[in-house]
Amino acid sequence: MTEAGFSVTVPATTANLGPGFDHLGLALSLKMTIEVSSAAQWHIQYQDKEYASLPTDETNLIVQTIQQVASRYGQVVAPHKLVVYSDIPLGKGLGSSATAIAAGIEIASELAELHLSPQDKLRIGSELEGHADNITAALLGGITVSYFTEEQMEVLTFPAPPIGVVIMVPPVALKTEASRGLLPEQVTHKTAIQGSAAGSLMTAAIAQADWVTAGRMMERDIFHEPYRKIGFPEFDEIRLACKEIGAYGMTISGAGPSLFIAVPPETEQQVAALLDQRFPHYQAIALQPAEQGAYISK
Numbered sequence: 001m002t003e004a005g006f007s008v009t010v011p012a013t014t015a016n017l018g019p020g021f022d023h024l025g026l027a028l029s030l031k032m033t034i035e036v037s038s039a040a041q042w043h044i045q046y047q048d049k050e051y052a053s054l055p056t057d058e059t060n061l062i063v064q065t066i067q068q069v070a071s072r073y074g075q076v077v078a079p080h081k082l083v084v085y086s087d088i089p090l091g092k093g094l095g096s097s098a099t100a101i102a103a104g105i106e107i108a109s110e111l112a113e114l115h116l117s118p119q120d121k122l123r124i125g126s127e128l129e130g131h132a133d134n135i136t137a138a139l140l141g142g143i144t145v146s147y148f149t150e151e152q153m154e155v156l157t158f159p160a161p162p163i164g165v166v167i168m169v170p171p172v173a174l175k176t177e178a179s180r181g182l183l184p185e186q187v188t189h190k191t192a193i194q195g196s197a198a199g200s201l202m203t204a205a206i207a208q209a210d211w212v213t214a215g216r217m218m219e220r221d222i223f224h225e226p227y228r229k230i231g232f233p234e235f236d237e238i239r240l241a242c243k244e245i246g247a248y249g250m251t252i253s254g255a256g257p258s259l260f261i262a263v264p265p266e267t268e269q270q271v272a273a274l275l276d277q278r279f280p281h282y283q284a285i286a287l288q289p290a291e292q293g294a295y296i297s298k
């Protein structure tokens with residue numbers, strides 16, 4: 001890095017956990033690290049070939065975020081070089097765009113000396129993302145529960161929960177907008193009450209570290225799973241297999257196309273190996289929840 005260089009690290013996230021649609025996020029033990037140094041032009045250098053198709057100039061999402069944040073405070077950030085290391089699967093429902101946006105907010109705050117508060121970052125990130133689940137977990141780590149409207153934003157956090165995580169990643173990526181396009185404009189009052197009850201009970205169970213109940217509620221979503229699951233090969237078979245193996249619960253990771261499975265702590269390697277062998281369409285990866293959200297190193 002050149003003088004005044006620094007780096008920002010942001011975790012991957014999974015959103016929703018089933019009925020926590022658009023308001024519940026969990027940080028995971030995959031991460032993106034971006035080294036920032038001054039340069040004559042914006043240049044983004046991705047070190048992982050999965051990211052090779054992304055723009056490497058000022059049209060890049062990280063740079064666009066930096067400039068959008070700075071412009072809110074009447075500033076323009078001078079060009080920099082960004083070297084990006086990431087083990088987060090791209091476009092696979094692990095919050096890769098929220099991670100990039102969180103990184104852009106942190107970089108803008110640093111380079112434009114904005115001294116943004118955590119609340120500022122959460123509000124700006126949620127406005128840029130359109131929902132609060134991934135971005136709050138990317139910024140704060142652990143589990144985040146958010147209420148986000150134009151007028152009001154409230155976020156509570158839980159520490160990283162005592163579970164192991166298995167993510168089943170299919171070979172194809174899926175754009176969040178396409179996945180959101182599958183959702184209905186309306187659900188009935190009665191159905192919404194069921195979904196809300198599942199979300200409330202799941203969150204209460206998480207607060208009590210009762211992952212058996214949380215896992216059951218994770219599988220009671222009515223807001224998105226019924227409309228999205230059709231796109232997941234072997235969805236019902238995988239859910240059944242997860243039960244047989246002793247997982248707490250299985251659901252869609254964010255908008256998909258990956259699946260999120262909560263398992264008893266320290267069983268994630270074993271469960272991932274079993275699922276990987278049984279469902280070869282997916283790559284099963286063993287992870288843990290991440291305590292730490294975005295941070296800057298100098």
Ligand code: HSE
Pocket residue numbers: 015016021022023131133134176179180224254255
């Ligand atoms: N809550 C979002 C969704 C997460 O499920 O569409 C993906 O951005």
